[in-house]
Amino acid sequence: MPLIEFAEVTHAFGDGPAVLEDVTVSLHERRIGIIGGNGSGKSTFVRMINGLVVPEAGTVRVDGDSTANQARRIRRKVGFCFTNPDSQIVMPTVAEDVAFGLRRLKISKTEVQERVAAILETYGLKQLADRPAHTLSGGQKQLLALASVVVTEPEVLILDEPTTLLDLSNERRIRREIEQLDLQVILVTHHLHLLDGFDRTLVFHQGRLVADDHPDQARTTYRALI
Amino acid sequence: MSDLMTYTAGTSIIHRLPAGAKVLALAVVSITTVVIERPWLTAAALALAATATVLARLPRRLLVKQWKAYLVVVGLLGGYQWLTDGPAKAFQVAGGLAALLALAGVVSATTRTTELLELAVRCSTERVGITLALGIRSVAVVYDLARDVRAAQLARGLGFSLRAFAVPLVVRSLRQADGLAEALIARGFDD
Numbered sequence: 001m002p003l004i005e006f007a008e009v010t011h012a013f014g015d016g017p018a019v020l021e022d023v024t025v026s027l028h029e030r031r032i033g034i035i036g037g038n039g040s041g042k043s044t045f046v047r048m049i050n051g052l053v054v055p056e057a058g059t060v061r062v063d064g065d066s067t068a069n070q071a072r073r074i075r076r077k078v079g080f081c082f083t084n085p086d087s088q089i090v091m092p093t094v095a096e097d098v099a100f101g102l103r104r105l106k107i108s109k110t111e112v113q114e115r116v117a118a119i120l121e122t123y124g125l126k127q128l129a130d131r132p133a134h135t136l137s138g139g140q141k142q143l144l145a146l147a148s149v150v151v152t153e154p155e156v157l158i159l160d161e162p163t164t165l166l167d168l169s170n171e172r173r174i175r176r177e178i179e180q181l182d183l184q185v186i187l188v189t190h191h192l193h194l195l196d197g198f199d200r201t202l203v204f205h206q207g208r209l210v211a212d213d214h215p216d217q218a219r220t221t222y223r224a225l226i
Numbered sequence: 227m228s229d230l231m232t233y234t235a236g237t238s239i240i241h242r243l244p245a246g247a248k249v250l251a252l253a254v255v256s257i258t259t260v261v262i263e264r265p266w267l268t269a270a271a272l273a274l275a276a277t278a279t280v281l282a283r284l285p286r287r288l289l290v291k292q293w294k295a296y297l298v299v300v301g302l303l304g305g306y307q308w309l310t311d312g313p314a315k316a317f318q319v320a321g322g323l324a325a326l327l328a329l330a331g332v333v334s335a336t337t338r339t340t341e342l343l344e345l346a347v348r349c350s351t352e353r354v355g356i357t358l359a360l361g362i363r364s365v366a367v368v369y370d371l372a373r374d375v376r377a378a379q380l381a382r383g384l385g386f387s388l389r390a391f392a393v394p395l396v397v398r399s400l401r402q403a404d405g406l407a408e409a410l411i412a413r414g415f416d417d
Binding site (some may be wrong): 050 | 233234338340352359360362366367370402405408410411412414415
């Protein structure tokens, strides 16, 4: 698994208060959970991993590459799935959106078609391939967002509250898909049961990393904080 | 209405035409209709649009949606032209617009955005192609946002107010644009 290293990272947006303060941590486990209240800094933390946010102080490295100057290389390794799939879906139809991420890989059209067909089959979206993406249900949109990232074969997948907008059935579906992924997964969530079976969980509170533990202990710490 | 500008799968002869041919035909009809102001030309453009619509075998549901939107614009423009320049000019202007909207609807409904994107990339750059694709996708997104804003107003018992409608729509559109930009970067389109 890739090694993600945060060294003395502090960050604030503009003149506002620090959203992350003095975070130092190394991540290499297969399944890592991130929990914390709203505004605790967890989303900023994961955005830093693929360079969407570059820290004002400190460094973030993925397999030795710094996000400050090698973000493009890092983004080929680190996929990102957002809370709201509507923000992530770029192309008008389902198949086109899955194919969109592959444009940057400079692979042949035949391979693009094969990879798109395979991932749509895996995620049960094959019948919806030509449907306008915005007409899908919330669960289908989140599956599409996930498929569009996974098809590019990243080594790390960051999921920022992917089940927040979903009902119970779709939450289970996404959870099942996440469980089957053979890559490093970093999951930000308020749905604490999703962390069952995870290797490690970080707890953020007011911009600080306050616990770094097994999910059971981390959940206890988080509950005590709120 | 939000699927007005998106591809509708099909196997019709119009679907099978190359994207370049369709876009070129649309451009030729557009320029000819606007530059050469003749009623017979407007009639020919309308006939061509009707033929293309029939040949494309688009779902009736989509056509009804398309024309509900188009008729408002065409009707207002035609009415204004009738009052100011008479029926011949109204037919020419509103009929020409109707023909072009219908043809544009047929082209966008029978051509995958990827094909349009490839065409744009061949003619200019990938950046232009992606911008076009995002433009097409944004029509649906902004329409959905507008519908949500209006629904929220109605739920709060408010009548129509342009400011109360426009402000949240602009704010949400900008927020959506920010999210989309972030997603594009995350998906590796960061140059």
